[in-house]
Amino acid sequence: MAEVVEVIIVTVRDIFQDEAGRRSRFSDEYKNLSALIILDKQDMIRLEAKDGQKLLVKNDVGSVVVAAKTSEDDMHPGLAFMYNSPWSNQLVSDNVCDGSIPGNKRIKATLSTTEENMDITQISELQARMQS
Amino acid sequence: MAICTGCSLLCEDIVATYENGALTHVKNLCRKGHGHFQAAFTERTVPMIDGEQVTLDRAIAKAAEILKSAKSPLLYGWSNSTLEAQAAGIKLAEKLGATMDDTSSFCQGILMERILSGKIPSCTLDDVRNYADTSIFWGSDPSSSHPRHLSRFSYYPRGEKRQKSYEEERTCIVVDVRKSATARLCSNYYFRVAPGGDAQFMEAILAVLEGKIPKVGDKKKMIELGSHLKKTKWGVIFPGPGMIDSLQDKMELFERLLAKLNEITTFKVIPMVGHYNMRGFNELMLEKTGFINRVSFKGGAAAHGPEHSALVAAKTCDAALVIGSDPLSALPFCTAHALARLPLIAIDPRRSLTTDAAKVVIPSAISGLEAGGTAVRMDGVKIKFEPIIDTNLLSDEQILTRIMEAI
Numbered sequence: 237m238a239e240v241v242e243v244i245i246v247t248v249r250d251i252f253q254d255e256a257g258r259r260s261r262f263s264d265e266y267k268n269l270s271a272l273i274i275l276d277k278q279d280m281i282r283l284e285a286k287d288g289q290k291l292l293v294k295n296d297v298g299s300v301v302v303a304a305k306t307s308e309d310d311m312h313p314g315l316a317f318m319y320n321s322p323w324s325n326q327l328v329s330d331n332v333c334d335g336s337i338p339g340n341k342r343i344k345a346t347l348s349t350t351e352e353n354m355d356i357t358q359i360s361e362l363q364a365r366m367q368s
Numbered sequence: 369m370a371i372c373t374g375c376s377l378l379c380e381d382i383v384a385t386y387e388n389g390a391l392t393h394v395k396n397l398c399r400k401g402h403g404h405f406q407a408a409f410t411e412r413t414v415p416m417i418d419g420e421q422v423t424l425d426r427a428i429a430k431a432a433e434i435l436k437s438a439k440s441p442l443l444y445g446w447s448n449s450t451l452e453a454q455a456a457g458i459k460l461a462e463k464l465g466a467t468m469d470d471t472s473s474f475c476q477g478i479l480m481e482r483i484l485s486g487k488i489p490s491c492t493l494d495d496v497r498n499y500a501d502t503s504i505f506w507g508s509d510p511s512s513s514h515p516r517h518l519s520r521f522s523y524y525p526r527g528e529k530r531q532k533s534y535e536e537e538r539t540c541i542v543v544d545v546r547k548s549a550t551a552r553l554c555s556n557y558y559f560r561v562a563p564g565g566d567a568q569f570m571e572a573i574l575a576v577l578e579g580k581i582p583k584v585g586d587k588k589k590m591i592e593l594g595s596h597l598k599k600t601k602w603g604v605i606f607p608g609p610g611m612i613d614s615l616q617d618k619m620e621l622f623e624r625l626l627a628k629l630n631e632i633t634t635f636k637v638i639p640m641v642g643h644y645n646m647r648g649f650n651e652l653m654l655e656k657t658g659f660i661n662r663v664s665f666k667g668g669a670a671a672h673g674p675e676h677s678a679l680v681a682a683k684t685c686d687a688a689l690v691i692g693s694d695p696l697s698a699l700p701f702c703t704a705h706a707l708a709r710l711p712l713i714a715i716d717p718r719r720s721l722t723t724d725a726a727k728v729v730i731p732s733a734i735s736g737l738e739a740g741g742t743a744v745r746m747d748g749v750k751i752k753f754e755p756i757i758d759t760n761l762l763s764d765e766q767i768l769t770r771i772m773e774a775i
Contacts, residue, residue: 248548262411365701367709
């Protein structure tokens, strides 16, 4: 059985995701480029995941289901990257909302593989959470 | 020629042709700018109250009613508005006794404050093109965030004193937690730092500049970096959100590093501001209130403090006006959740998570494409622009003026 893997997530920018978001925040293109977590090869092996595998990313603040992608970068086990988006912001801690800079460059979270029928978290689901 | 308001480089050499409501020909736009120009034709907003389409007059009247009856309104956004709209916003905030904040509050604000007060030396991007032989991208990735930065100013162009440019005379250094697109361009000069490890890295540079052995990093590579910095004739550091987030309350370490570098040679700093007129907002607020952001006009006089940050004010205010920004997409969940529960007024040309949650939506013209105005580039250069598309939509400034007249 695959492990639950602990990571530090750093949010970063990507020009392709940015461009897609400018065209529409509600498009499949934007979702596919945003609901993504980029992982080191070793972490992918520990999760028994391949590119596109849906992963539950969870911490004290919230959770999202996103797709895994293997990093092209050098080895960085335990360090994961997500593009700035409503998906990554679901995980940014409450206790930074005190006037300081939000902690979206050092998000602690756990990763686990999901049931096959679990889908990527939809933007409509994120909107419903915000408005609940 | 058109100006691109897609980022804070405000590229002035754009050629764009629109025919029958579509972008038919463009020249000089980057990928990001192309998305920005295409956005003129997708998901435009219409005046709405509670999800129902209404006339513009009714939407403006409702917005005025909400703001007038609020005891502690928040006015947020502003980094994607012209200086003229920002000035109208400050007048509105004064009239309402509102809290006013922008995205710099939790991004480049702590650095911008030091630039505008002269604590940290800065320069223009034209100086960079003409003189810089070393550019350090620290926690920034212009290939993703400001795609024409390298080609127009910092790496590829032939400047007055840099005719041999990147082939011989310019070096690009990247300090980042990941090997970004920019880091791949200059992989010999890529320095990886751990998340939150920027202060340690700065101390290591200070150590090598003082002839000591660095405590972190590859010692040989760090000593080579120190030698390179000492040989630099005219250097510039471009800090991005990565460095700001990592340093936070240790900004004096960055000041120390710059002081040391400037004892040896010349080093300037230009913050990698994201939104096209964030710096304009900071400069204007400083001129009008003495503070660059996080200002409350409650009781008349301008008060400043972390309690007036949008992150806090979203939880304590009783109504909010958001202009040219999508905080429900871009801010932490707790803030987005707090804003979504308020009577929210969104002034925006396009549909967003924020307009979807707003009680009142007021459509506006896109600055640079459909509305003219003035903005301040990331390096402090003021740039004026004219609209290139005819529209009946009101500009942000006109909408804010109408709201104020209705209060």
